[in-house]
Amino acid sequence: MTVTHETPELDSVPDGAERVKRRGDDSAVLRLSEAECAEIGNDPSTPADDERVLLNMGPSHPSTHGVLRLMLEMEGETVLRSKPVVGYLHTGMEKQAEQLTYLQGCTNVTRMDYSSPLFSELAFSLATEKLIGIEVPERATWIRMLMCELNRMSSHLLFMATNGMDLGAVSMMIYGWREREEVLRFFEKVTGLRMNHNYIRPGGVAADLPDGWQADVERLLEIIPPRLEEYDILMTGQPIWRERLQGVGAMNADEALALSATGPILRSTGYAWDLRRDEPYLAYPEVDFDVIVGSYGDCYDRYAIRLNEIRESMRIVEQILDKMPGGDYRVQDKKVTPPPRVRIDQSMEALIHHFKIFTEGFKVPEGETYASVESPRGELGVYIVSDGTSTPYRMHVRGPSFINVQTMPHLMQNGLIADGVAIISSVDPIMGEVDR
């Protein structure tokens, strides 16, 4: 890229919240239906201003992270208004959840954000446990925390890979994937699967950590830091990399808050909000870590936040290694926990109990609740309404990717289309979660 950018003066942006509230032609969002856009696009005489072109990007485009489609209103190479068109991966998971028991529910939600599946399982389990009113044993909590922090690392490593690839650092894609694979190898050892683990379940986790897990985690903590330093050499300090990201897609905290953005996008504006610290769940108050914030809210800050969050996660994992308590990995509450395998051979009641739990599921008291966790992309929340049966009456997932996609038109407005690719990448949407 030979185009140079100047960091926009943040003060010159009109009051952030007001800017994102615009409805008319000066809005960043192209509020036209697909049919209207197609019609205008086909009719050469329509645009009064013949400099303006409606351009379609995606849904199949290498930089759109799956199946994101953008309708762009362009003037030359400048993006005026845009509209993300989503839904190409919609599989009706919320409807599906109404058919599945609470035990099966985790297999469903884990497929939403496929690069950080353990977080969806965690949010679903926390909401279910909140409704039943059970507390999971200490070891289960710490195992959950260990797995989630490792998952945050693997998810951010994937971001490093795709962000590098989107911006032309193609070798970075291989490096990011390589490191992520190391983490996934550990996941495979613990849960049996590289993705879609169904490991965190209401009442605890599916299985205890395997023998020798400490050695595996220590190995991870040994090999990843030097590779992050390689990333620094390859990208962080690189003039081309900086040129390409600094000042691109900037946003201030007011705008991010108004657009309901969470996670690295909100933190990149200098707004320190991390659920792990501010509304602690699991055992986060017992570990030391820093909340990483940016200052300009641009693509570079979002990149740097994620890179440093990998380091913070490793700090947390190190402490978990020292502090991992003993005990049970799931709650011994007959209501939600199947009997151990050996008991099934000995006792008829245990066999019936086992059969009942897996066929009918367990009943959850009437009520409605919301539980949220800090996923790598922001606040991941699960809202469950229970009618007292063994399937949720309604389950809604607040997918951070879905809501963060809204920020794209505002980040892209008046920027170049080449920067649009950097912006899509830095918002880091996972389309499985956007469309659910």
Next chain:
Amino acid sequence: MSDEIAAEAAEDVADAAAEDAPPAPELRYGAIVTDSCGDTVLHASVDDYLDTVAAAHADGFDQLIDLTAVDYLTYAGRRTVPDGVEAGRFEVVTALINHQRRERIRIRVQLGADDPTIATVFDLYPGSEYLEREVYDMFGIVFTDHPDMTRVLMPEDWVGHPLRKDYAVGSIPVQFKAASNQR
């Protein structure tokens, strides 16, 4: 959720048990307050919804976290609606957060079965744009004055609103041309 609120709610429950007569419902931003598994829930009417959200916004609830809906068509004898609130078929659930006080509230609004319509909160929280579109898409609840009331996840020409309880969970039979009839 802060412990104070949970404690307050627990006190309310204790008070209610002590006195036979039900106490006057606690009000906040003009809506009845209840507690659900430790979460603060406000029950606003459709007409007062925007006022309640505006009052919360003015009181420092600086971000809209979530907005969704529930179709209570097949849930008979629902007990999560307090006295003084008329249960409707649909319910719009809006979750707000106050970062300074680290406090969350959830506003539940009951809507009737026919032409469910509610005001948009877009002007207060522009982040509601997609969430309201999703609710329209999935439940057919119309948000008046929304800048772009179109479907977001389903195709534009889709008929029906999938998350309604009277929308069947169906499957489309797939025909495999090459498959033989003998198995």
